[in-house]
Amino acid sequence: MAVDQLSETFSALADPTRRAILSRLSSGEATVGELAEPFPMSLQAVSKHLDVLERAGLVARGRRARWRPVRLTGRPLEDATRWLETYRRFWEASFDRLDGHLRTIQEGAPRE
C-alpha cells in the first residue's frame, strides 16, 4: 500500500535522532560523517536514518560533489505544519479555559 506524503513526513519525524539531524541541518548542509559525529551510533545507522528522511523528502543529497552534502528541504515540513495548524483552536481554547479558571480563583470571584 502506498503511504501518503503526510504519513511519511510524520513517520520520519517520529524519531529523536532524525529530528536531531534536521536540527543540525537547519544551520547548514553537512556531510554524512559530520552528521554522524554527535551520535553514539555507527555511520551506517545514521545513513539509514538519512534514507528515511530522504524518502520523506525532508532532506536532499548533493549530486555533484563527491562528499554529497546533505541539506534540509522545507516543503514537507510546511505541509505538516499546515495540517497541525488547523487544530490550533483546540490548544488555545484549553489554555483560555485554564487561564480564566486561574483568574477566577485569584480574584475570589464566583466560578461561572
Place this chain on the structure above:
Amino acid sequence: MAVDQLSETFSALADPTRRAILSRLSSGEATVGELAEPFPMSLQAVSKHLDVLERAGLVARGRRARWRPVRLTGRPLEDATRWLETYRRFWEASFDRLDGHLRTIQEGAPRE
C-alpha cells in the same frame, strides 16, 4: 526504551485513519461507534487506532458515561506545531527564492 512524547505524537499522526478520527473529533466528541462509521474497517480496528491516539495523549475518553465519549486533547498537537514552526524559515525561504525567480523571468530582467 521509553519513547519521548514528541516521537509518540508524530508516530500517532503518521496514519490517515488516525488523522481522520482527529478531524472528526474536531467538530465535537463522539462514541467509538460513531467514529467507526465512515471507515471500511471493524470496530476493533478503530479501537486500536484510538488506543494509539490515547497513549499519545491526543484523545481522552470520558470516564463517567457508559458510552465513554472520545474527545480531542490539543496539548500534544501544540508541542508538535511548535517544534515544526522552528523550521518555518526554510519553506518560506524556498518560496521567496521561487517568487523572486519568477518575477525576474516575467520582467525580462537579467538573472542574478
